[in-house]
Amino acid sequence: MATVDMIEYEEASPEVRQVYDDIMATRKVDWINNFWKVLAVQPELLRRTWEGVKEVMAPGAIDAVTKEMIYVAVSVTNGCEYCINSHTAGARKKGMSEEMLSELMAVIGMANQTNALANGFQIEVDEDFRRGGLG
Amino acid sequence: MATVDMIEYEEASPEVRQVYDDIMATRKVDWINNFWKVLAVQPELLRRTWEGVKEVMAPGAIDAVTKEMIYVAVSVTNGCEYCINSHTAGARKKGMSEEMLSELMAVIGMANQTNALANGFQIEVDEDFRRGGLG
Amino acid sequence: MATVDMIEYEEASPEVRQVYDDIMATRKVDWINNFWKVLAVQPELLRRTWEGVKEVMAPGAIDAVTKEMIYVAVSVTNGCEYCINSHTAGARKKGMSEEMLSELMAVIGMANQTNALANGFQIEVDEDFRRGGLG
Amino acid sequence: MATVDMIEYEEASPEVRQVYDDIMATRKVDWINNFWKVLAVQPELLRRTWEGVKEVMAPGAIDAVTKEMIYVAVSVTNGCEYCINSHTAGARKKGMSEEMLSELMAVIGMANQTNALANGFQIEVDEDFRRGGLG
Amino acid sequence: MATVDMIEYEEASPEVRQVYDDIMATRKVDWINNFWKVLAVQPELLRRTWEGVKEVMAPGAIDAVTKEMIYVAVSVTNGCEYCINSHTAGARKKGMSEEMLSELMAVIGMANQTNALANGFQIEVDEDFRRGGLG
Amino acid sequence: MATVDMIEYEEASPEVRQVYDDIMATRKVDWINNFWKVLAVQPELLRRTWEGVKEVMAPGAIDAVTKEMIYVAVSVTNGCEYCINSHTAGARKKGMSEEMLSELMAVIGMANQTNALANGFQIEVDEDFRRGGLG
Numbered sequence: 001m002a003t004v005d006m007i008e009y010e011e012a013s014p015e016v017r018q019v020y021d022d023i024m025a026t027r028k029v030d031w032i033n034n035f036w037k038v039l040a041v042q043p044e045l046l047r048r049t050w051e052g053v054k055e056v057m058a059p060g061a062i063d064a065v066t067k068e069m070i071y072v073a074v075s076v077t078n079g080c081e082y083c084i085n086s087h088t089a090g091a092r093k094k095g096m097s098e099e100m101l102s103e104l105m106a107v108i109g110m111a112n113q114t115n116a117l118a119n120g121f122q123i124e125v126d127e128d129f130r131r132g133g134l135g
Numbered sequence: 136m137a138t139v140d141m142i143e144y145e146e147a148s149p150e151v152r153q154v155y156d157d158i159m160a161t162r163k164v165d166w167i168n169n170f171w172k173v174l175a176v177q178p179e180l181l182r183r184t185w186e187g188v189k190e191v192m193a194p195g196a197i198d199a200v201t202k203e204m205i206y207v208a209v210s211v212t213n214g215c216e217y218c219i220n221s222h223t224a225g226a227r228k229k230g231m232s233e234e235m236l237s238e239l240m241a242v243i244g245m246a247n248q249t250n251a252l253a254n255g256f257q258i259e260v261d262e263d264f265r266r267g268g269l270g
Numbered sequence: 271m272a273t274v275d276m277i278e279y280e281e282a283s284p285e286v287r288q289v290y291d292d293i294m295a296t297r298k299v300d301w302i303n304n305f306w307k308v309l310a311v312q313p314e315l316l317r318r319t320w321e322g323v324k325e326v327m328a329p330g331a332i333d334a335v336t337k338e339m340i341y342v343a344v345s346v347t348n349g350c351e352y353c354i355n356s357h358t359a360g361a362r363k364k365g366m367s368e369e370m371l372s373e374l375m376a377v378i379g380m381a382n383q384t385n386a387l388a389n390g391f392q393i394e395v396d397e398d399f400r401r402g403g404l405g
Numbered sequence: 406m407a408t409v410d411m412i413e414y415e416e417a418s419p420e421v422r423q424v425y426d427d428i429m430a431t432r433k434v435d436w437i438n439n440f441w442k443v444l445a446v447q448p449e450l451l452r453r454t455w456e457g458v459k460e461v462m463a464p465g466a467i468d469a470v471t472k473e474m475i476y477v478a479v480s481v482t483n484g485c486e487y488c489i490n491s492h493t494a495g496a497r498k499k500g501m502s503e504e505m506l507s508e509l510m511a512v513i514g515m516a517n518q519t520n521a522l523a524n525g526f527q528i529e530v531d532e533d534f535r536r537g538g539l540g
Numbered sequence: 541m542a543t544v545d546m547i548e549y550e551e552a553s554p555e556v557r558q559v560y561d562d563i564m565a566t567r568k569v570d571w572i573n574n575f576w577k578v579l580a581v582q583p584e585l586l587r588r589t590w591e592g593v594k595e596v597m598a599p600g601a602i603d604a605v606t607k608e609m610i611y612v613a614v615s616v617t618n619g620c621e622y623c624i625n626s627h628t629a630g631a632r633k634k635g636m637s638e639e640m641l642s643e644l645m646a647v648i649g650m651a652n653q654t655n656a657l658a659n660g661f662q663i664e665v666d667e668d669f670r671r672g673g674l675g
Numbered sequence: 676m677a678t679v680d681m682i683e684y685e686e687a688s689p690e691v692r693q694v695y696d697d698i699m700a701t702r703k704v705d706w707i708n709n710f711w712k713v714l715a716v717q718p719e720l721l722r723r724t725w726e727g728v729k730e731v732m733a734p735g736a737i738d739a740v741t742k743e744m745i746y747v748a749v750s751v752t753n754g755c756e757y758c759i760n761s762h763t764a765g766a767r768k769k770g771m772s773e774e775m776l777s778e779l780m781a782v783i784g785m786a787n788q789t790n791a792l793a794n795g796f797q798i799e800v801d802e803d804f805r806r807g808g809l810g
Contacts, residue, residue: 541797542796542797542798543796543797544796571803573801575798578796579796589789593785593789596781601772602744602775602782610779610783611782611786614782614783614786614787615786617748623786625800625805625808628807629807631807632809637736640736640737643731643736643742647742647746648749649731651749651750653727655750657714658710658755658757661679661713662678663713663757665756665757666708669763673760673763673768674767
């Protein structure tokens with residue numbers, strides 16, 4: 001249960017409604033999920049976060065379903081229940097198959113394992129990898 | 136500096152060399168990076184980890200560059216210096232452009248922010264998102 | 271549900287009761303929350319943890335409500351449900367307004383985002399920031 | 406070493422320079438720190454992140470030095486070297502005394518300890534704390 | 541509720557049943573826990589993960605109950621509810637007493653606290669500790 | 676480089692020297708490591724932390740080397756460079772063999788992987804594991 005009261009569309013200020021309307025139009029849905037109804041307790045936080053998410057998640061050099069899977073990878077690593085559920089749903093809606101979900105989880109699991117091994121043994125970065133392999 | 140001594144190819148046992156050879160053949164490189172030279176202190180750990188990585192990172196329902204970007208997303212969230220550098224290099228080698236790298240970071244940053252907001256306000260998962268949107 | 275049985279005041283040993291009494295007196299409440307009833311399974315762990323919390327959370331150079339908000343920031347970043355709820359309650363009791371709560375969450379969210387960006391791009395610490403700006 | 410090339414003021418596009426100028430004017434400094442010079446590889450990421458930080462860190466219901474200390478708390482919990490150094494510097498500049506720094510660290514340390522205990526024993530949230538003590 | 545449908549023994553393919561049989565035989569139990577029933581959505585992921593767990597958790601230079609306690613330490617630090625519950629159960633089954641559980645939690649709590657202090661003050665590794673004290 | 680100045684034995688107050696003397700006597704060493712020299716900036720923080728560590732790390736129901744390995748497991752999962760190095764050194768000094776170190780890392784790696792899988796698929800805790808298998 002959220003630590004603040006959620007703001008429903010009916011009781012929202014015009015400023016908040018404008019954001020809600022944009023969320024529904026952008027996502028082609030007719031309801032607002034809890035995340036935004038909670039952020040609406042501070043309209044500026046709602047607006048800024050929505051605008052950021054909208055810009056960042058729009059397809060660009062990386063396509064929309066890949067962006068959702070990356071979002072899931074971060075959310076799993078942080079153990080965020082809300083975000084794992086919402087972005088797994090988002091990824092499925094944008095085309096992630098069940099096979100892709102399993103592979104996504106396999107990669108996330110393997111990365112968490114080798115991250116621990118690299119940290120655990122305090123392995124030094126190879127010169128060739130420095131700067132992420134930038135020439 | 137690693138907490139154990141790394142095992143160079145020249146001094147490696149036949150069992151370890153076999154894994155080193157497979158790594159170089161699979162990745163089409165002529166050198167072994169520090170990660171594997173450290174794991175080689177326990178040949179079983181080396182073999183098991185390499186076989187896992189090889190299976191998981193092979194292109195399947197998700198392509199190779201996307202898998203590398205997912206690996207980066209986990210590594211950034213865990214703050215693993217070795218893995219961020221090595222998998223950014225891996226992703227670039229497999230085709231990640233500079234524009235894709237920036238978008239990847241933007242998604243990772245945004246996900247870490249909204250994970251914190253969802254946790255911070257203790258937002259409840261919407262029924263429609265439960266089970267990751269599974270019908 | 272806790273992985274051990276909680277110790278209620280009525281069944282507590284004199285040693286545990288003494289800590290319970292001090293908790294209620296210090297916090298001006300007439301009940302003991304689950305956290306302490308669980309730690310009481312090992313009286314030394316209960317005593318040491320309570321004494322630490324009591325010392326650390328007493329107002330000093332930093333006031334009590336700010337200390338609670340810092341506690342919330344850590345708990346959100348770790349995703350600790352118990353601690354987010356209990357310390358949000360503690361901060362409210364000590365004077366945190368709803369506006370402050372929203373700003374707190376906005377700062378926590380932003381910090382998690384820029385932490386990820388700094389790690390993700392492996393940004394080097396500026397000389398002027400080294401040692402936290404110590405002259 | 407950052408995984409991308411940093412953009413210096415002299416070589417920056419007008420769009421990037423405008424952000425750099427605003428950073429220096431807002432912070433009353435005459436140099437740009439590495440964080441922004443890296444984000445500038447994607448001007449939109451630079452602009453969006455700077456505007457977010459500027460809005461969020463401006464004094465409001467919570468004062469500027471407290472916001473910096475909250476930022477430090479998150480950065481320590483995430484283990485972000487860049488952010489710990491830069492925001493410790495920022496907090497000092499805005500008035501954090503050495504005594505406050507020690508108390509800040511003591512609270513962060515204690516919170517990380519009790520977060521682990523609450524998770525470790527799987528302690529249930531007390532009804533009175535649910536919703537962060539919201540009546 | 542898992543984001544995928546679990547695979548029960550009765551409906552499992554021969555490949556999956558073989559792993560289920562090996563789990564029950566190795567652990568001397570007559571049921572399969574949810575973790576494996578979920579991984580079975582991708583038989584390769586199930587097989588690979590089970591084989592890894594089986595190899596790693598077998599008593600070797602470190603005994604079985606100590607390995608379970610180490611597993612708990614990681615799971616607590618990551619805040620993984622499933623894993624804390626399952627591996628606390630596993631450790632108890634293999635001989636962890638209630639006194640050991642309390643000491644385990646005390647060590648985990650203290651480690652999380654001093655990790656935060658070491659990161660928070662950005663303390664440099666002593667030369668004598670470099671390489672984990674390797675001579 | 677630490678964000679505060681370290682306090683050497685020669686310049687320490689009697690209160691701090693007393694703690695330093697106890698650390699050296701308890702650990703049978705003739706030098707003080709950086710961790711304590713930094714905490715000494717706030718004598719209360721130094722004293723409280725040392726007393727906690729001393730109590731918690733003393734052999735009890737769990738032996739000393741196992742406690743050090745648990746400490747390493749937490750430190751690796753948090754990615755704390757200082758703590759990984761110092762507690763790997765501590766574990767070696769108390770009897771951890773190279774074979775034990777490799778097995779420790781293998782368990783830590785596996786636990787981080789399965790934690791991610793359990794979180795990622797949002798797997799529900801089995802009734803039999805609830806309360807950590809407490810009857």
